Amino acid sequence: MTTTRPSTPDLPPVPGKRYFTISEVSELTGLTPELLHQWELASAPPGLAAQARPRRHYQHHEVLLVRRMRNALLASRPATTPAPATANGRLGASSLRAELASILAWLDI
Known part of the structure; x- marks a missing residue:
């Protein structure tokens, strides 16, 4: 089984x-x-x-895409802004859509 090297040192490798x-x-x-x-x-x-099935599964390339989105989001935030995993409160749907759209545009996806 091969693994994909993490794009940041704080993340574990993605199993193959x-x-x-x-x-x-x-x-x-x-x-x-x-x-x-x-x-x-x-x-x-x-x-x-979100899939129609109750359990959501991600494919290998989707895990890599989420990691790229996370890295882009962290790179675009000032150092004093909390990371997405620890941010308090929920973003509104429209602001979350806008933020994701800007990340995807930045990633050129």
Whole structure:
């Protein structure tokens, strides 16, 4: 089994398997499952949209995409702004959509 090297030193390598549960993605990205679910509900890219099944599974490339989005979000925030995994309160759907759209535009996806 191959692994993908982390894009930041604080994240573990992504195992070379095809499907990941939301709790595994949470561990691999440093984001809470609740925040991942908010991203899904905020009309994230088609690959990250909430699935009709009760259990959400992410594919390997989607885990890498979430990590890129996390890194872009952290890079665009001032050092005094809390990280997404620890931010208090919930963002409104429109502000979350706008933030995700700006991240995706920055990533050129």
